Amino acid sequence: MNVRDIKIFAGIRQFTDWWAGELRILVPRAMENWIGGGPAQVILRMGEKQTHLLLREDGEERELGECDLLDGGSDNFEQLRELIAQQLPKDAMVQIELPAHRVLTREAFLPIATEHTLNQVIGFEMDRLTPFTAAEVGYTCRMLERMSEQNKIRIELNIVRRDYLNDLLAGAVQLGLAVNAVYVGQQNGCVYESRDNLLPGDMRPEVEPLWSNRNRSLLAVLLLLIGLTVVFPIYRQVSSIEQLETEIASVSKDAGVVGNKKRLLIAHLEGREILVNKKNNRSAKLENIRKLTELLPDNTWVSKLTIDDETISMQGESLKSSDLIEMLEQEKLFKNVEFVSPVTINRSSNMERYEIRLQLAENDGGAN
Template identity: 30%
Template sequence: MLKLDTPINLDVARFLHWWRGELSFLVPARLRKLLGKASEYLVLTKDDDGLNAVYHDDEGIRPLGHFTLDDGGSRKRERLLESMPTLTEAKVLLRLTPGQAMRKTLKLPLAAEENLSRVVAFEMDRLTPFKSDQVYYAARQLERSPATRQITVELILTPRNKLDALLEELAVWGWRPNIVDMAGDSPLGAYDLLPEKYRSPRNPWPYRINLALAALIVLLVIVLGVLPIWSNRSLALDLEQEVKKASKTAKEVESLRHEMEDLVHQTRFLQQRKRAEPAMVDMLQELTDVMPDQTWLNGLQYRDHRLVIQGQSPSASALIELIEASPFFQNTSFVSPVTKDTASGLERFQIASEVVNGRFSEKPASSE
């Protein structure tokens, strides 16, 4: 049954190593050699009579024969190198047999994977019959089990005196291995037991090329990171100039808008005053037109839109209707009772009315 909640444990380092190996065939052979990633191996196996040599490359495996550790074997090796110049560029790998080395599978705590070599050295006398200073050893992690919090480790080792004697014997007859591991299922070069004193000086070119490539990558990353920022900075400066120009224009427009609003306000104020304040000439003219014949005014007061008139008329009550019908007057009424003048026979009146601007009244002003 498929369990979707099972955690996925991915060893990134092992995955990248496998992926690099899978893609290595895409890299030209010359470039792989220049970078120190050549996959050609001259594999040597020591037996009682001498060395068995096998050539491993991308095309497969080719046995090269048996070489005795004497003058005859040395001459045979020289003839082989003359006939196969590519062997000079191949890595020489010495594979130890089970009689020359020991392989052991261990279970260690999960925390040991962070510093596997030191943990194995510390536990060497408990895990093997030897102490760590008596053997050359190498360890490789095979499996990782978070459930049990353990790792499976493969350990190979060989006594130092035995490997030193073997390497010195091979060197006498011109064989100088670059790598020492043990025969088994592990890939070529997965382990390396070769002591430091037998290692040949490394070719500096792979290191220099890798260093140059790393510097180039860092430079490209910096360029890719800085270039957009620099481009955006230039764009930001241009936009800032445009914003300054637009801000100046906006301020001018805002100033003009305020001036226009002030003018509109002043104009509306004048218009409102003109609408609210009746013209005295128009009011007197309208009052003259409204008053009927034989009506006399002997008093007139105007204050705060209120008009009070006094006079005599044959019919004072008719004046209220005449004045109220005018668009210049509203809310017309008597201020005091109407009285009769015995001398003239006319009615004395005192009428008050609210004066409005008849030119802006909804009632059309009468015209003669």
């Protein structure tokens, strides 16, 4: 890759970064954090005398410097303020971590009925459980044990004086930071829950409401894009169907003529096949009659002869009808030769009347 190509790719990368930044402004913070895995976190970790400033991004934590958060006149304080203004993300979440000795922690017992309304109950019972009122402190509480037999719950209560929180927030504001949460903890990478936030609600920065004007506009644009995504393919499909119907209508007349000719041709072929079959059947019947004529003796008469596809039936008179069965069975064309009715004597001609039925062997073999 030569220098020219490198410059071209660098320009493309610069443009895409700028374009992504412009689009990022339109995305709500909650959605951006959900897609990107969470915002950066600025941590003010309180020590004995100094406050350590740390930045946590993508699961990694690095220290940026330290200062006395309660003393805004130090040189380190000014340097950190410039560093924060230049390098830290504007949408970073800011939290303060307090050492345990800065927080009053105590355990208490409450009726089990207060399990689901702990925060409200603690607010009413603060002056009984601690030397302070609820208006003088920031606090969190959580249930440690559920004692069903005693109908009680054991809770842990963490308390920080509000005037101390005010001093911490004022120092953070001088650094150019708006604090979102105050927690108790000193462990690297510790993940806190929202219920552990000691900062009272009236001291937290305002959060953009979910149904703000900007979010409503974004939702309208999103719905419009979804509507276009759904409607446009349907419109194209309908247009394609209409075009196909027009083309089909233009050739339907010719197709009808071709169809009529095809039907006439099929009817002609079927009629021809019927005639051929009739001719073949007539030739077979004539052959059977010829064979019977050769087999029957001169003293035998046939008065009625019926031939179909499988059997031959004949009626007549003979001097000795019993010989006819044996005579016909010797012929390979016939089988199952039998009398249909008993043989009778015609007294006027002194001959035997017979009615014989036989099957055609060729049809049977063809069926098998």
